[in-house]
Amino acid sequence: MDATATAPRQAGNAQASFAGTLTDKLKEQFDAGLLSGQDLRADFTIEQPLERYTETDHAVWRKLYERQASMLRGRVCNEFLQGLSTLGMDKERVPSFAQLNETLMRATGWQVVAVPGLVPDAVFFEHLANRRFPASWWMRKPEQLDYLQEPDCFHDVFGHVPLLINPVFANYMEAYGKGGLKxxxxxxxxxxxxxxxxxxxxxxxxxxxxxRIYGAGILSSQGESVYSLDSASPNRIGFDVRRIMRTRYRIDTFQKTYFVIDSFDQLFDATRPDFAPLYDELRAQPTLGAGDVAAADLVLNRGNREGWADSDDV
Structure with a gap:
């Protein structure tokens, strides 16, 4: 099981009980003295504590970068590779967010802001709506290379940030943030x-x-980078926003279904309409399981279901 392929993601988890509680990672950082009242801002951002990265942290970044970069050519979309090249992301050490932002801001007006971990939904959407991508500052431990419950710096920065160089995808992410607030x-x-x-x-x-791959949960996962494209197990279905909004997903295994877009323009255009009537429409329809194939689906590959876990979808 691969790192972040199974990690609960920010927008994928209900966080209604977040107020007044802390994730284990947040509590760990408070106990370590990193997050005093003046360090943690009202928008849950902090200054990236570059001085706190150890040689072990840098070694983990280097190992993950090396193994992902070596296998992604021919698997990842060209827009991601172009973004990675344009950013000039450090391969050897955990990159400075400030240095990344110099290029990112010039390209699309986005910036990376450091956060201690998952943040409340409203805060997350507010950041995206204002072209700020909240990225966990901390690195996973060496024994967590292939499994991680919470998104770390490698997932957030290597997986997400390169596509923010692309103007259309950058616009989609901003629109998603505004849609989230609504x-x-x-x-x-x-x-x-x-x-x-x-x-x-x-x-x-x-x-x-x-x-090709563009999703960060796949991009930062060695196993799912292969599984998502090569395995006969999962469904691969043409993109349809209504279908997706009715479909549950997996947080404990590789995905049972992947949805395939034709272009980033298609993705951005899907966010243009007012979703309020759509939500009302979909509330009257049943949700679909993560591995279901519906009659109206554009099926590119019907999975053979081999190895599918029988635990519950989210």
Missing amino acids: AASLGALDMLARLYWYTVEFGLIRTPEGL
């Missing part, structure tokens, strides 16, 4: 979270060269 007021976060999960985290895209 969805929260309409009680529709569960439906919008599915859209994030199946696009930003676990999305595939059709290209002239074949299917």
